Amino acid sequence: MAAQIAFGLIAACMLSAGLLAVTSKNLVHSVLWLAVSLVATAALYVTLSAPFLAAMQIMLYTGGVITLMLFGVMLTDHRHDVGVLNASTRRLPGILAAGAVFGVLASAMLGVGMPAAPAQFDSSTAKLGALLFADHLVAFEALSVLLLAAMLGAIVLARRHDA
Amino acid sequence: MTAIPLGHILTLAALLFSLGLVGVLTRRNVLIMLMSVEVMLNAVNLTLVGFSRYNAWTEGHVLAFFIIAVAAAEAAVGLALVLSVFRLKQTTYIDDLRLLKR
Numbered sequence: 001m002a003a004q005i006a007f008g009l010i011a012a013c014m015l016s017a018g019l020l021a022v023t024s025k026n027l028v029h030s031v032l033w034l035a036v037s038l039v040a041t042a043a044l045y046v047t048l049s050a051p052f053l054a055a056m057q058i059m060l061y062t063g064g065v066i067t068l069m070l071f072g073v074m075l076t077d078h079r080h081d082v083g084v085l086n087a088s089t090r091r092l093p094g095i096l097a098a099g100a101v102f103g104v105l106a107s108a109m110l111g112v113g114m115p116a117a118p119a120q121f122d123s124s125t126a127k128l129g130a131l132l133f134a135d136h137l138v139a140f141e142a143l144s145v146l147l148l149a150a151m152l153g154a155i156v157l158a159r160r161h162d163a
Numbered sequence: 164m165t166a167i168p169l170g171h172i173l174t175l176a177a178l179l180f181s182l183g184l185v186g187v188l189t190r191r192n193v194l195i196m197l198m199s200v201e202v203m204l205n206a207v208n209l210t211l212v213g214f215s216r217y218n219a220w221t222e223g224h225v226l227a228f229f230i231i232a233v234a235a236a237e238a239a240v241g242l243a244l245v246l247s248v249f250r251l252k253q254t255t256y257i258d259d260l261r262l263l264k265r
Contacts, residue, residue, distance in 0.1 A: 027194060064235050065201060069198060091189045094188030114170050115218060117217050121216060146232075150236035155243075
């Protein structure tokens, strides 16, 4: 019973924070609601026995991406936001298209036998480390090259060219 | 949390994914669109973690870890692009960004 209540609370938190992040008029509020939604996801990861991923979620998303987003809001000018926000937005078609995507996903889930959760599940950091650094070492190294390239690219793109 | 059926988690993830899609399709501020993409990636991660829990498949966590790192790289490059476009056009609204249209 406690598990159901916890899941319901976390799910409500995730969805309402996500909705506010997507619909909020104020950009900073939007970023902060996104942070709430991502932290709630980390809580859900803990209940799904993925503690390492929960920690990564908080460190990389909430610590890194949200900070980046706040800097992005700060470094761009939003004094004009009050007036013609969403002037050309066609809201209804967008919502209908997203609803259609949800319908496709939900209909794919219907009539499929879902597995019950096995009691034994080894998701310790030691197991993950062995997977990352032995079985998937090449992918891990490719990821580090990708992160380096992204870092250099971000610096080159954001640099002032007149300086 | 073995009491929760997998379907609940997948439905939650599908709802979050559609929510992110609504953001990408209806908002016109590039920053909000980037954030909506993050919401969608987060929903995909949730399905991966859910499936790996219910199939006792730890490799799903490795894949989710890779997606988190790629999402961080995407946010960094995306924001750098937004900054550099903002410096050029003084706007972050995609309706004002039609340099390639003419």
